[in-house]
Amino acid sequence: MDFDPATANRPAALARRESFLCRIALVIVMAWYAYSNVRSNSEWVKPGPGAYYELLTAAIVSGQTHLKIAPDPRLKTLPNPWSGGQGIPRAHDATYFNDRYYIYFGVAPVILLYAPWRLATGTYLADGAGTGVFCAIGFLLAVWFFRRCQRRFFPTPRPWWTFVVVLTLGLGSFVQFELRSSEFYQVPIACAFACAMGAANALLLAAGSARWRVQALGVALACALGSVAIGARPNYLFALLATLTGVGWLWWGWVRTQGFWSREARTILAAAVVPVIVVGSALAGYNYARFGNVSEFGIRYQFAAVDMREMKLLGLEHMRRAFEGYVLAGREYSLYFPFIRQTTENIGLLPWAPFALCALAFPLTWRNPRWRNRAWVMGVGVPLFAALANFGTLLLYFYVFDRYVLDFLPMMMLAACLSVSVLWVTEFRRRFLGRVLRGGAMLLLLYTGVHSVVHGLPVGTSRPEMSWLARLMNHVPYLVERLSGVEYGAVEAEVTFAAGTAGVTEPLVVTGGGRDLIYVRYLEPERAQLGFFHTGSGGPLSEPFLIEPGKTRRLRIDLGSLYPPAVHAAFVGWRESEIAAVQRRVDVSLDGRSLLRFASAMHQYEPENLQLGRNPASATDLIFRGRIAATGRGGLPERELIAAELGTGPLRLKLRLPPFAATFAQPLLSTGRMGAGDLVYVFYVGPNRVRFGHDCWSRALVETPDVYYDPGEDQEIEIDMAPLHAGKSDTLAGREHLRIRFNGRTLIDTPRAFHPAEPAEVFVGHNAISSSSSEVNFNGPLLESSRLPRWPEAPTDGARLIRFKLPAERAGRSEPLLTTGVTGAGEVVFIRFPDAGQFVIGYDKWSVGGPVSDPIPCNDNSELEIEISLGSLYADRKPGPDWDEAALKRLRSTVRVRVNGRTVLNHTSESFPTTAAQIWIGENPIGASSCFEKFTGRIEQAIPVGPVRLR
Structure with a gap:
């Protein structure tokens, strides 16, 4: 039966059953945490540093603040090295300052865990391992907080409720989402979460005691851990201020009863101020040692996609987008296991974790005088206020990421469980209304728990322990698709283009809810390109093609997002590599001509989300003005062809x-x-x-x-x-x-x-x-x-690549670059200098002559690279898969010269028969009248590069 606050004692058997169920829930959660974290991290312990927190550990242990990786020296030559990617390799998301690398992400995890591990074992704890440890500590502290509140403020309505709460705190607060990551981003977030839960327990200790020494101990621990949390996540500053408001309540109580200068009041004040000053001074010194500024954590000098110094990271203008991300951002249900799209986008409280909003019912517990006391209001209310302070800070922040929910969601879930527990024994005891409220709370809890667990499920062919379940569950949608005629694979369509406007883009095929698409980009009214776009990375454009407005064309688009997930029943018997090859392909052809062919990551395909000629997910994309109609689907490709592709x-x-x-x-x-x-x-x-x-x-x-x-x-x-x-x-x-x-x-x-x-x-x-x-x-x-079956041998014939420096005295001279044949039956490619500031390239065939190029500017420092292809440079060879008879014939009858990659001569001329011994670089032994006998510059390299590909 429901607990009546008037009865103080509970049967011992009930308490034992409750403790037993609590331990069972703890084992379940910790086992899941261990599985999720270990399965996502190939190495928990490393012999040497590699990832950022491992590198920061190596730096701190050796007595320095900058990472032991040397920046590319070219970075310091840039006018603004922070202005996005400029082609010079750099450490992404690292902080670059004074030609050294630092990291903006907090040092607290190193001080609390990574450095002690390094000093104790001589090895490095992996970044993902640290995330797992901190998440586990934070969860255990949350359970301890609940159990302490339970023993002090209310017996559990039912023993099973404790079991449910522990599972909720462990699996319903999206903590396991962080556990799955092996990246460094989650490390400081998990560390701050653990510190916040520790601070909440310390504050509960202080709030629940009447002895000033115990209060001082709790205050000191709460303020120390709250300050250390700032060393992991600077935005926890506002959570610390919320904690200090609770401490002020304690302090003011002693001031009122004992006086301002009383030992009790002074001790409480010192317990709050000293840890904040000590930890704050250490963080200020750390920042000053790195950047010469006590308040600079390094985010302004971070290597990101844009110059962080020019960004306004905090502001009211960010509130709407952040509110949508953290409160309203929805989830997408899927036909396929796990039936919810596992997003890395924002997790909104309303669609993902509505039970957490029950934390806002905390003030309703004060309706009963039993819970209108300092221990309850301060011990639970202040940590909740701190979590809401974190939430408010994130609403002002430019970046909105799903991983940030750990700053507020676990504490909200804890406060929600406590609030519901109290209301259960008060408001929920009313017969009809109580049952409705209780049932509603349980439905919200079940909904939140399922979504959180599903979001953390490991799926895919790389997880064989889960893939069998996924394949089993996906048999149902597979049968439904078979019965309803759903097809997979390449879209084969007839398309008619309309005349376009330069710069305008229009969608052709859209998949993945608008996240992957093939589009047409118009260059001129009758010329266009096809392009691929993948949300988060963009994509390439094809070479231009003629639209031919009004003409019906055959379009074939094969995207990885047009195939079912890897654990779909359609792929039974396929190897993982074969499935991966299919799901990453981008292969687009128009009238049989290949325009796009490469590999890319893809978003999951849902049959009903395939769109032709429009993108409903975008408010800005235009509708395709031509006509496009699917004529069929290619189906799953033959596995033999996939094997050949791999x-x-x-x-x-x-x-x-x-x-x-x-x-x-x-x-x-x-x-x-x-x-x-x-x-x-x-x-x-x-x-x-x-x-x-x-x-x-x-x-x-x-x-x-x-x-x-x-x-x-x-x-x-x-x-x-x-x-x-x-x-x-x-x-x-x-x-x-x-x-x-x-x-x-x-x-x-x-x-x-x-x-x-x-x-x-x-x-x-x-x-x-x-x-x-x-x-x-x-x-x-x-x-x-x-x-290729093997690495090609170095060519011994074909076009010649010549790198050389110009002659010092060159004005008015004509000098040979390459000569073939014999006197009376030869060819020469020469360089002629009308003056010292320009030259032309010429071709001369004995008794025939030949063309010269347009003038090309030059100077004394010019280093030139010339590629010369003549028919006489090619040895006899048989047609093969790379070179058919027509291609070989063109090579033997074409003169092509490139200067620094640009074609300057392209001339048709049959060559005289020539042997390898009749090819000279920089000489004219055959006496051609078009140039002098020798090249007087410096030839630095001359090599055969084989057949060239002529357009």
Whole structure:
């Protein structure tokens, strides 16, 4: 029966049953915490530092405040290194100041946990492990708080209620959402949560005692832990101020009864002030040692997507968006297990955790005089006030993240459980109204608990212990889809374009609730590009094509978001790598011509969310003005084709590098995962000039020399490195070696360390490992990617690449660059200087002559790179898969010369028969009249680069 406050004693058997159920709930929650955290962190303990809190631990233990990683020296040459990504590798979200790296994220976790662990064991606790420890401590302290309140203020209405409350505090407050992360962002949040729960218990100790010494102890602990929480999360300053209001209540009580200068009043005041001063001074000194400013935590100098110094991080203008994020942001139900989309977006209290709002009923408990006392009002009300102060602070903050709910939600859940417990034994005892209120509270609690648990479920093929359940549960929607005729796979459509307006974009195919889409971008009334957009990272554009308004075209769009989830029954029997290959693809063709082909992350597909020609999720996207109608779906691809796509071995990319716009980097290939991956990127140095680089996570990067390119020409890039050779042990196959070739020219061939990667973790044109060295996606046309059976041998014939410096005395001279053939049957490519400030490139065929280029400006410091392709440079070769007969014939009858990547001559001319011994660089031994005998500049490199690809 319900407890009557008038009866003081409870049966011992009931108390034992309650304690037993409490222990069972504790075991369940702690076991789930351990599973979630350990399963999400491949390493709990590391021999050396790698992630940010491990690096900060190494710094603090060695007596310094800056991280032991050296910034790229090029950063300090930038006018504003904080102005977003500028192509120079940098530590993302680290603080850069005085050519050193720091982190804005609080030092308190290092002082409380990471440094003691390092000193005691000689190893480093992983970032994710620290999150798990702090979350577990915070949960246990929350349970202890509830049990202390329970024993002091109210017996439990039913023994099972304690069981439910413990499960709610552990699994219903979204703590396990933080536990799943291995990232450093959650570490200070979890640390501050644990400190806040410790401070709440200390304040309860002070509020519930009549002895001034006990009160002083509780106040000192509460203020110390509240101050340390600021060392983890600076926004806890307002929570500390809320705590001090409760302390002021205690202090004023002694002032009224004993006097202002009484020992009791002075001790309470000192217990509050001294910890705040000590911890505050330590934090101020830490900030001053780093930035020369006691109030600077480092966020203004943080490397982010924008210059943080120019942002207004706090302001009333942020309230509406933050309120929507933390209160109203909804959840999306899904056809597939776990039937709720596991968002990393905001978690609104109303749609996600409405039971927490029962905390606002706390003042109703004061209706009964039994709970109108200092111990209850201060012991529970002040921690709740502190949590609401955190919530209010977040409403003023520019950034709105789901992980921030730990600043206020657990304490609100605790206060809600306490409020409902008290109301249960008072207001809920009324027969009809009490049953309605009790039932409503239980429904809210069940709803919140289910959503919290589901949000924390580990799903996917990488979790075999859960994937069997997911596959089992997904059989039901699979059968429903089969009966209702739902299809998967590529959308095959007929499309008719209307004349466009330059700069206007219109959606074609939209999936994932508007988060993934293919769109058309008009360049001119009859020219356009297709583009891919993925929320959070954007995407590339295709090469331009003619619209031909009014003409019906065949459009095929194959996106990973057009397939069911990995644990869907349709994928029974598929390997994980095959599923991953399907779910990351972007393959778009128009009339059989490939326009987009690369890999990208995707949002989950829901059949009813597929939209053609419109994007209901966007208020700004236009409707497609042409006509688009689906004619069919491609279905699941043949597994044999998927296996061929995955492949193994070196990678060949055919792409077009976009024109230079700024110094930045874009991904070509990423392997592995965040924290343990590799990235090969292209860095745009200047007009027509790039370099390539390799970034191995937590290791030094390496870059190639600069090379030139023509934005209007196709480029061929070949990459070989260990992660591309899954399951191979042959060291000659490219393992432990990095090789990059650009248009047949080897740019780098050196030993390198790599992180292991599965075939499913190889992404082309996408920075899947979130490396700070490049942007998220390659945005030029990626025309083709294929695997090679072996690394190509260095070419011995074909076009010649010549790097040289100009002659000092050059005005009026004409000098040879390349000569082939013999006297009377030869060709020469020469450089002629009308004056010292310009030159032309010419081609001369014996007895025929040839064209010259337009003038090209130069100076004494000019270093030129010239690529010359003549038919006479190619040895006899048979047609093959790479070069058919028509392509070989074009090579033998075309003269093409590029200067610094730009084509300056493109001329049709049949070459004379030539042998390898009849090819000269910088000489004219055949006596051609178009130039002198020798080149008088300095030739620094001359190599064959094989056949060129002619457009």
